[in-house]
Amino acid sequence: MTIIHQLPETGFLRCKQIVGDKKATPPIPPIIPISRTxxxxxxxxxxxxxPVKLGVRTTAWTVESIRALVESMGAAQ
Structure with a gap:
């Protein structure tokens, strides 16, 4: 099962959830394998x-927009 199929139908994703974080415990696999920059x-x-600002220091992207991006890239199987 690909990561995109494991995402909830709605909600928010932070940058590390989108591009991954190898240093996290446990490591977070990328949905889109590019650098943060x-x-x-x-x-x-x-x-x-x-992105959507959720607070003064909190920025996130909607699951729907990331799912649509991945599908438009042809990566969702």
Whole structure:
């Protein structure tokens, strides 16, 4: 089962959940295997979905927007 199929139908994902974190315990596998910098550059340029501010220091992306992005990339199997 791919990671995209393990996502909830609705909710929010933080950056580390999208691009992964090998240093976390346990490691977080990436949904989109790119660097954090590449992800944020893509967000800034409009290539990737815009985030939602959940608080002063909390930024996240909707599961729906990430699922749509992965499906548009043809990675969802």
């Amino acid at each position: 590449s992800w944020l550059d893509g967000v800034k340029s409009g290539k990737y979905p815009k």
